Amino acid sequence: MTRMTLSRRELLRYGVAGSVAAAVGVSAVSSARFAAPRRLGDPFSLGVASGEPTSDGVVLWTRLAPDPLAPDGYGGMAIDPVTVDYEVAEDERFARVVARGSAVATRALGHSVHPEVGGLAPDRWYYYRFRAGSAISPVGRTRTAPVPGAPTDRMRFAFASCQAWASGYYTAYDHLAAEDLDLVVHLGDYIYESSWTLGRRGATMPPHLTDEAVNLTGYRLRYAQAKAEAPLRAAHAAFPWLVTFDDHELDNNWAGTNPGLGIDVYLLPPLYRRRKAAAFQAMYENQPMRLAQLPVGPSVRMHRRYGFGDLAEFTMIDTRQYRTAQACGDGSAVVGCDDRFDPDRTILGAAQRDWLIDGFAASTARWQVLGNQVAMAQSDYDPGPDLLLGTDAWDGYIADRNTVLGAATDHDVANLVVITGDRHENYVADLRRDYRDPESPVVATEFTGTSITTGGDGTDMSDTGRVLLAANPDLKFYNRQRGYVRVDLDHQQWRNDFRVVPYVSREGAPITTRASFVVQDGIPGALEA
Structure with a gap:
């Protein structure tokens, strides 16, 4: 269900004023408890x-689930709402x-709550906790951003993606939690919908966790399994x-109004729309997102901005919901696909672009x-x-890539850095305004981060990596181990550290920095540190 399916009876239970906000777990403005x-x-x-920090506030999150893997997807909670x-x-x-x-935690949204706390001081750390009845949650730590435009010397953040549960243990997050960071950015594939990702841990899974997720119950259980x-x-x-999504939060290689590569019956538009609505709702229920990201049926606004003083602006884009279906097949690598250059093909949609x-x-x-x-880089x-280019990435949407990178040049964006997930590999690549012109200038840098677990233990180098390095002169680094990326940022330099673990097939892996690259202020392109 979404906010559009809450019944009149449910809304009336929370009082007239602020009824929708109460019903979706943002605040409880009525006197009822x-x-x-x-x-x-x-x-x-x-x-x-916690998430979505501003200079005066942050959104907090928890979800009541005393039995998180209960087969019905309700986490062991009864029907009744609970004040948190x-x-x-x-x-x-x-x-x-x-x-x-x-x-108010309600059954309609899986007993999740997303209170948006304002009135906090800028650029400082806070602690938070929840209470439900006599139960008290673990303590969380969060921080507000500096005031927009305020002089800000330094920022440290990490980005991660792709964490198939059965591909291995989430050891990388133990190390990430011990870092000195201001923010974490997750770039998608927080869960995997498909049953083919299960089994590498050697665990025997119950049927309700091995079938492909196609409905609200299935997606809720995937998030509960991860958390x-x-x-x-x-x-x-x-x-x-x-946080944002890529494809596996819904269906492998889905594209706008077109289903991906999952169960064939969901090619039917009504069933696909229902599946999208379920996937988007489950994501909202299980992530620290604001009311602005509450889905309405099969639609959700995920593109948004986050500022950190005068130092950095994060623009989170959505490359799934508004895109044209992949050119020349299902997104696999193809040769000679002229449809990639069709000016009407888009990965962003006109409004988002x-x-x-x-x-x-x-x-x-x-x-x-x-x-x-x-x-985004040509691969x-x-x-x-x-x-030989894959069409599920920006290589399949040449007009949008040229427009975005051209606009960055035309608007004198001196320091554009793209952070990317999806590939389960670490890359460093220079981005050119137009790859058809070998003399086209470098206008930005792309750092692609590997997976947390997807792909299993991984390796430092692979045959695919050797091919990519040989075929792409703008590709400066390749690695296929698991881990995350740590960034240390000031006004003079972006420092990018690829943090990797040697294995995920068993617990307790150590962390090392496999390579470091820097981008200098005003000079697009990366240099090895």
Whole structure:
């Protein structure tokens, strides 16, 4: 269900004023309180999280689930709503509480709550916790951003993607949680819908966790399975997050109104729309997202901006929901696909593309960071004279790539850096305004981060990596181990550290920095540190 399916009876239960906000777990503005069951167990088994920070506030998140993998997808909760209280404090012991409030957790949204806390001081750390009945959640830590445009010397953040549960252990998140960061950006494939990703841990899974997720129950269980992992919960509790989706939150290689490569019956438009609505709702229920990201049926607004003083502006884009279907097949690598150049083909949609370009013109931040799902750089898989290019990434949408990179040049965006997931590999690539012209200038840098687990243990180099390095002169680094990317940013330099673990097939892997690259202020393109 979404907010459009809440019944009149449900809304009336929360009072007339602010009824929708209460019903979706943002705030409880009426005087009514809804008691927690006396025997609730541990309702905070999925942890706590925060996200979408501004200079005066942040959204908090938790979801009540004493039995998170219950087959019905409701996490062991009954039908009744529950009032969830929250506190925000300047100290971990909550001696200096600066904000208190309540939100109503309802069955309609999986008993999740997303209180949006305002009135906080800029550029500082806070602690938060929840209470449901007599149960108290773990303590989370979050921080506000500096005031927009305020002088800001430094920022540290990490980005991650692609965490198929059965491909391995989430050890990388143990290490990420111990980093000194201001923010975490997750670029998609937080869950995987398909049953083919299951089994590598050697666990025997019940049927309700091995079938492909196609409905709300199935998607809820995928998120519960991921959040059952302590390293992921620790990383959420340590920092505020910005999250988006790629394809596996819904269906492999889905594209706008076109289903992906999953179960064939979902080629039928009504069933596909229902599946999209379920996937989007499950994501909202399980992530620290604001009311602005609450889906309406099969639609959700995921493109948005996040500023960090005068230092950085993050533009999170959506390369799935508005795109034209992949050219020349299902997105696999092809040779000679002229449809890639069709000016009417889009990966962003006209409205989002205009919004992105307008942002280039308006921003005064030193660094422009584009949170992107699929590779933007040209990726030729043939070291010979032919171009062998996949069409699920920006290589299949040439007009949009040229428009975006051209606009960055025309608006004098001196420091555009694209951060990307999807590939399960670490890349460093220079981005050119037009790849058909060998003399086209380098206008930006793309750092592609590997997966947390997807692909299993991985390797430092592979045959695919050797081919890519031989065929793509703008590709400066390749690695196929698991891990995440850490970024240290100031006004003079972007430093990019590829943090990798040697294995994920068993727990306890150490972390190392496999390589580091820098981008200098005003000089597009990366250099090895």
